[in-house]
Amino acid sequence: MIEFEMPKPISMQSNMLKTVAINMMRPYSREFDENEHSVPWNYIEFMHTAMRATGAGSLAPTESKKTDESGKERPRIGYQSLAFMLEMLSWGDVGMYLVTPGGGLGAAAVEATGTPEQKAKFLARFREEKPTFAAMAMTEPQAGSDTASIRTSAVLDKATNEWILNGEKIFVTGGHKSLELSNGFVVIWATIDPSAGRAGMRPFVVEARTPGIKVTKLEHKMGIRVSDTASIVLQDCRIPFENILGSPEVITEKTTTGFKGAMATFDATRPLVAATAVGVARATLELLKEELERQGITIRYGLPRQKLTSIERDVVDMEVMLRSAWLLVVKAVWMLDNKRPNNLESSMAKVRAGDIVTKITQKAVEIMGPLGYTRDTLLEKWFRDAKISDIYEGTGQINRLIVARNVLDYSGKELR
Numbered sequence: 001m002i003e004f005e006m007p008k009p010i011s012m013q014s015n016m017l018k019t020v021a022i023n024m025m026r027p028y029s030r031e032f033d034e035n036e037h038s039v040p041w042n043y044i045e046f047m048h049t050a051m052r053a054t055g056a057g058s059l060a061p062t063e064s065k066k067t068d069e070s071g072k073e074r075p076r077i078g079y080q081s082l083a084f085m086l087e088m089l090s091w092g093d094v095g096m097y098l099v100t101p102g103g104g105l106g107a108a109a110v111e112a113t114g115t116p117e118q119k120a121k122f123l124a125r126f127r128e129e130k131p132t133f134a135a136m137a138m139t140e141p142q143a144g145s146d147t148a149s150i151r152t153s154a155v156l157d158k159a160t161n162e163w164i165l166n167g168e169k170i171f172v173t174g175g176h177k178s179l180e181l182s183n184g185f186v187v188i189w190a191t192i193d194p195s196a197g198r199a200g201m202r203p204f205v206v207e208a209r210t211p212g213i214k215v216t217k218l219e220h221k222m223g224i225r226v227s228d229t230a231s232i233v234l235q236d237c238r239i240p241f242e243n244i245l246g247s248p249e250v251i252t253e254k255t256t257t258g259f260k261g262a263m264a265t266f267d268a269t270r271p272l273v274a275a276t277a278v279g280v281a282r283a284t285l286e287l288l289k290e291e292l293e294r295q296g297i298t299i300r301y302g303l304p305r306q307k308l309t310s311i312e313r314d315v316v317d318m319e320v321m322l323r324s325a326w327l328l329v330v331k332a333v334w335m336l337d338n339k340r341p342n343n344l345e346s347s348m349a350k351v352r353a354g355d356i357v358t359k360i361t362q363k364a365v366e367i368m369g370p371l372g373y374t375r376d377t378l379l380e381k382w383f384r385d386a387k388i389s390d391i392y393e394g395t396g397q398i399n400r401l402i403v404a405r406n407v408l409d410y411s412g413k414e415l416r
């Protein structure tokens with residue numbers, strides 16, 4: 001049964017993170033937005049030290065203690081705790097959150113598709129003394145949402161028992177920091193059998209400073225400008241055989257090692273992306289209400305809608321949107337913690353949050369007029385930061401298709 005009261009450990013964590021957001025993120029938001037790709041090392045090193053101290057080094061859900069003092073089994077709150085954490089950090093600054101040291105999508109892919117031995121090996125480095133990053137690379141110039149069109153190849157050299165990777169990946173969030181600024185890695189999705197389509201897809205861990213992998217470009221973006229988004233080229237990149245996550249055997253039936261493994265990764269991370277969108281939307285709505293109060297405008301809750309002013313109705317509608325999105329996030333991560341399939345709920349949370357954060361930030365800029373459009377406040381920055389939530393880790397259109405297929409019980413071939 002889902003409980004809506006915040007567990008005490010999460011409440012304590014949220015209070016600490018709010019202090020970080022207020023003191024280490026908000027004051028520097030404008031500086032790092034205007035100096036794209038500059039690295040906020042003070043924030044990174046502080047967060048790395050704090051996460052090592054709390055055992056959350058990989059930004060992945062962990063449950064070190066399964067029972068309370070009386071021996072009663074505690075409910076799992078790993079993903080729920082992470083959702084609250086990311087919402088609060090994104091309330092501070094979503095771009096800076098994206099450079100928080102840890103595993104990100106790379107660790108999520110290892111968690112979803114790796115063996116116990118691989119998880120122990122690759123996730124341990126996030127507990128090392130120096131900050132470490134990881135990323136996941138799936139998108140290619142000709143293959144965005146159509147993952148079956150991936151051309152990056154992985155061929156086994158039986159003489160050396162190594163995989164040889166060749167191909168190009170684009171829009172890799174954190175690719176530069178993972179490969180060139182830390183002892184990290186990138187999980188590369190490649191095909192070991194092009195004739196098998198999605199069944200031939202496999203994730204491979206390519207570690208930093210591996211010969212044959214190179215960052216060729218950093219994107220200049222509308223928002224989340226402190227976060228690097230890289231293009232990566234692999235040219236005869238050799239990695240150990242054991243760096244393939246899961247089984248190298250191609251099975252055309254349902255499997256968790258190929259395309260299903262990629263989707264399992266997204267089922268875990270899409271609610272977390274939605275949580276970051278909620279954080280931006282909440283920051284926007286709170287600042288808007290503060291600015292309105294400075295101008296003598298207060299929201300009269302409890303009155304019939306027809307008696308409210310236009311601005312009051314807009315604010316009330318924004319609050320409804322915000323709360324509905326957060327409830328979807330809470331449900332999706334609760335299902336993850338309780339080992340329940342959440343493909344539908346994950347995509348619903350991602351769709352709703354990506355939609356409402358765009359609407360809320362746009363409406364806030366509209367209401368504040370010139371003040372919202374200038375750089376006197378962070379409203380215009382949050383407007384620019386917001387849109388990516390509807391794009392990465394599955395666009396709004398793709399996630400709407402997933403929701404429709406689940407609700408209508410259609411296959412991908414039947415509903416495209």
